[in-house]
Amino acid sequence: MKAKIAINLTNIIDRVDPRLFGSFIEHLGRAVYGGIYEPDHKTSDDMGFRQDVLELVKQLNVSVVRYPGGNFVSGYNWEDGIGDRSRRPRKLELAWNSIETNEIGIDEFQEWAKRADTEVMMTVNLGTRGADEARNLVEYCNLKTDTYYANLRKQNGFEEPFNIKLWCLGNEMDGDWQIGYKKPLEYARLACETAKLMKLTDPTIELVACGSSGPLMPTFGEWERTVLRECYDHVDYISLHSYYGNPNQNTSEYLAASIDMDNFIKDTVQICDEIKAEKGSEKNIMLSFDEWNIWFHSKEQDKQIDRWQIAPPLLEDIYNVEDALVVGTLLITLLKNCDRVKVACLAQLVNVIAPIMTETGGRAWVQTIFYPFLHCSLRGRGLALQTQCDCDTYDTPTKSDVPYVESIAVYNDQDDTITLFAVNRSLENECKLELSGFDSHSMLSHTVLTGNDLKLCNTADAPNAVIPYNADTPMILPPHSWNMLIFSKS
Numbered sequence: 001m002k003a004k005i006a007i008n009l010t011n012i013i014d015r016v017d018p019r020l021f022g023s024f025i026e027h028l029g030r031a032v033y034g035g036i037y038e039p040d041h042k043t044s045d046d047m048g049f050r051q052d053v054l055e056l057v058k059q060l061n062v063s064v065v066r067y068p069g070g071n072f073v074s075g076y077n078w079e080d081g082i083g084d085r086s087r088r089p090r091k092l093e094l095a096w097n098s099i100e101t102n103e104i105g106i107d108e109f110q111e112w113a114k115r116a117d118t119e120v121m122m123t124v125n126l127g128t129r130g131a132d133e134a135r136n137l138v139e140y141c142n143l144k145t146d147t148y149y150a151n152l153r154k155q156n157g158f159e160e161p162f163n164i165k166l167w168c169l170g171n172e173m174d175g176d177w178q179i180g181y182k183k184p185l186e187y188a189r190l191a192c193e194t195a196k197l198m199k200l201t202d203p204t205i206e207l208v209a210c211g212s213s214g215p216l217m218p219t220f221g222e223w224e225r226t227v228l229r230e231c232y233d234h235v236d237y238i239s240l241h242s243y244y245g246n247p248n249q250n251t252s253e254y255l256a257a258s259i260d261m262d263n264f265i266k267d268t269v270q271i272c273d274e275i276k277a278e279k280g281s282e283k284n285i286m287l288s289f290d291e292w293n294i295w296f297h298s299k300e301q302d303k304q305i306d307r308w309q310i311a312p313p314l315l316e317d318i319y320n321v322e323d324a325l326v327v328g329t330l331l332i333t334l335l336k337n338c339d340r341v342k343v344a345c346l347a348q349l350v351n352v353i354a355p356i357m358t359e360t361g362g363r364a365w366v367q368t369i370f371y372p373f374l375h376c377s378l379r380g381r382g383l384a385l386q387t388q389c390d391c392d393t394y395d396t397p398t399k400s401d402v403p404y405v406e407s408i409a410v411y412n413d414q415d416d417t418i419t420l421f422a423v424n425r426s427l428e429n430e431c432k433l434e435l436s437g438f439d440s441h442s443m444l445s446h447t448v449l450t451g452n453d454l455k456l457c458n459t460a461d462a463p464n465a466v467i468p469y470n471a472d473t474p475m476i477l478p479p480h481s482w483n484m485l486i487f488s489k490s
């Protein structure tokens with residue numbers, strides 16, 4: 001099989017916002033306790049953060065980390081997680097039926113983010129709480145004033161403000177599973193008034209309004225229109241969430257999941273622009289795809305987990321080769337839409353549907369999906385280029401004309417390199433690349449991730465079962481493979 005890929009160096013989609021390579025840590029399962037934080041672990045630093053995990057997070061070069069939820073945030077009192085740790089309340093956590101000790105709160109998480117060379121993207125509780133608690137949290141985090149909440153932060157040992165720039169107005173408020181679930185207009189009004197108070201407190205922050213928690217939500221469309229009609233002038237982004245999976249074990253169909261992501265993005269952009277026109281506004285609402293990943297492997301086992309445990313092993317999906325390929329196509333889709341998707345968070349980062357896994361008290365290792373994210377995060381920054389791919393297509397039970405090759409090129413204007421990311425979706429055939437559009441650069445490297453067995457995973461005992469390698473035959477994409485080709489100036 002052949003794929004003719006035309007890369008146009010002058011036809012730029014947009015500059016990739018570094019925040020496209022964000023991730024997410026929720027107070028859920030072993031993400032925080034036993035994941036990033038474990039004071040008794042042999043690698044722990046002075047604040048109890050696992051340095052083996054920190055090192056892996058740093059490798060990923062994650063630009064922002066959304067915190068503290070997720071569903072968790074909709075029942076969370078941020079004040080429970082600050083001040084004297086011995087006096088912090090232990091609480092029932094109703095989103096995940098767990099116990100929250102509040103040992104980690106915003107003060108500690110902000111410090112962890114610093115140590116991980118990343119930034120916090122903060123979510124406020126619009127489930128059980130509202131505008132007042134949200135504006136107090138903005139004051140606590142971002143202000144230097146001689147006022148109650150700013151002083152409280154200083155008393156807690158943090159003289160300098162955290163300067164958190166990106167804030168989410170609640171989480172998945174359209175879902176009936178959400179604590180404090182709302183109807184479109186209920187949420188829209190609350191989000192608008194909360195946004196106003198938060199921006200009055202700190203006008204430099206950027207705000208993300210909740211969009212639909214999935215394209216199949218019955219209110220998708222109506223929700224976005226209602227929210228944007230109320231909030232347009234007060235928010236900067238609308239959120240999208242979507243998880244993918246292969247529950248029917250149809251790999252060809254699964255490998256085409258990025259087409260659903262692409263449609264979801266395009267539909268949302270259309271709605272944003274419809275409201276822009278309705279309002280006669282100059283401003284574009286950008287997209288924050290702040291939860292995306294594969295989530296289905298752990299759903300059955302999670303039903304067996306007892307309630308009211310501290311850090312139960314929830315959502316611990318173990319990812320295989322085909323999952324890594326899907327993550328690769330999803331990353332390519334985000335890059336292709338980077339003119340409107342400015343923020344995206346791989347949900348999540350450690351132990352919970354995550355690229356990084358740990359044993360509590362033991363080892364840390366990386367899952368298959370770590371690698372496509374790593375490659376894009378390191379080499380996918382710069383200018384995303386229109387990349388035309390001419391190749392064979394196939395049909396699935398729900399889609400027709402799925403191209404066998406999914407690809408995008410990014411020009412890095414810092415080091416004058418072009419990086420091509422490509423997934424070969426064919427399960428049987430390799431694919432020979434024929435590239436055109438640039439003569440100025442020649443190939444430096446071709447990295448491949450694949451495996452003879454599509455179900456192969458990395459584990460603590462076999463952490464290198466699936467790892468990237470230098471292509472045996474450069475410019476040939478092996479069957480079912482993720483590829484990164486780097487070209488430098490000749």
Ligand code: AHR
Binds near residue numbers: 026069071171347
């Ligand atoms: O990431 C796991 C959960 O998925 C989040 O808590 C929620 O926002 C979404 O439904």
